[in-house]
Amino acid sequence: MSKNDFKLLSIRAGHHARRLIRKEGGLEPSRIKLMVGASGGPKWLALARLDRAILRHWIVGRTQSMDLLASSIGTWRFACYAQPDPLKALARFEEAYLDYRPEKGQTADKITRDSYAILGDILGEDGGAAMFQGPMRLAVMAVRGRHVLNTDRRVPLGVGLAAAALGNMAHRSALGLFFERALFADPRSDCSYTAWSGFPMRRLNLTADNLPHAIMASCSIPMLLNGITIPGAPKGLYRDGGIIDYHFDLPFFHHDPDGLVLYPHFTDRIIPGWFDKHLGWRKARAENASNVVLVAPSAEFVSRLPYGKIPDRKDFTTLETEDRIRYWRLVLDETERLSDAFETLIETGQFAGQVQPILGEAE
Structure with a gap:
């Protein structure tokens, strides 16, 4: 593998993480205390093979505890990570996701039922109960709708979402008028999630x-899927955690001051919330990423993919089903190169030399 192949990956880290990686000559797996998984729908397919490489090198066989924080599609990936055989779980997820053929004009009820069925296949016969016995400690971010957004009726829901989007344009904190964070976390976790400020938040125990x-709930996109009621949680409808925490622009606290956060992401840009996707002025804060190591496909790699992009939700409407599946499988084949580049960097000790500053930080 040539040095040019390393350009397929973008590896960025905050100042504290860069210092440790360069001091130690690489990223020590024992340093990784938390992993983060972003929202993004089909964009996760750009990470599927990289996830497998990370699992093979740093997760399978690990006995040291690790926290997994995710919203939306990230929770599906990390529900695989936390299972006793994560590689098989991830393979089930990949095939079920690729094989899904939505009907034209299908309702939110139908999509929600289908999604539950796919999730059941991924979690396996025990429904994911074994996840609470291993070292991985999952935390699932959702939101609970407030006031007019605590409904699935399309007209008030649409009006409420429009109001939330306008409020968010004025100031991100305005989303707190419409939603509150609901974090369902493995009770064994000692991450200081409650230290986050800016929005109302409830921390609830994640159970089998x-x-x-x-x-x-964490992937329930408003108007596309139904809001979800959750047994034992405060009354209300719970929805996509990416509404507030699309890419997690948060300070990641942990009891270990030298613990690092590994963030396999499909871009090296961190977008704070779902409504911020088209707000070019809404920037993530570099100080929140001081202990973050972000690994993503490079812009050069993405530009060479079919259509010059990674999969996204628009593919369901702009492409015929068979064309979409063919395109997605081509992307998966190409992302084997990301996996190869990552494994070579780890095995040859060249990881530290590829690390660049994150979020516009100076070197």
Whole structure:
């Protein structure tokens, strides 16, 4: 593999993480205390093979505890990470996702039922109960709708979403008038999630009983899927955690001051919330990423993919089903190169030399 192949990956880290990586000559797996998984729908397919490489090198066989924080599609990926055989779980997820053929004009009820069925296949016969026995400690971010957004009726829901989007344009904190964070976390976790400020938030225990409902809530895109009621949680409808925490622009606290956060991401840009996707002035804060190591496909790699992009939700409407599946499988084949580049960097000790500053930080 040539040095040019390393350009397929963008590896960025905050100032504290860069200092440790360069001091130690690489990223020590024992340093990784938390992993983060972003929202993004089909964009996760750009990470599927990289996830497998990370699992093979740093997760499978690990006995040291690790926290996994995710919203939306990230929760599905990390529900695989936390299972006793994560590689098989991830393979089930990939095939179920690729094989899904939505009907034209199908309702939110139908999409929600289908999603629960796919999730059941991924979690396996025990419904994910074994996840609470291993070293991985999952935390699922959702939101609970407030006032007019605590409904699935399309007209008031649409009006409420429009109001939330306008409020967010004025100031991100305005989203707190419409939603509150609901974090369902493995009770074994000692991450200081409650230290986050800016929005109302409830921390609730993630259990085998509420696991599928919490995961479904975290990916429940308003108007596309139904809001989810969750057993044992405060009354209301729970929805996509990416509404507030699309890419997690948060300070990641941990009891270990030298613990690092590994963030396999599909871009090296961190967008704070779902409504910020088209707000070029809404920037993530570099100080929040001081202990973050972000690994993503490079812009050069993405530009060479079919259509010059990674998969996204628009593919369901702009491409015929068979064309979409063919394109997505081509992307998966290409992302084997990301996996190869990552494994070579780790095995040859060249990881530290590829690390660049994150979020516009100076070197």
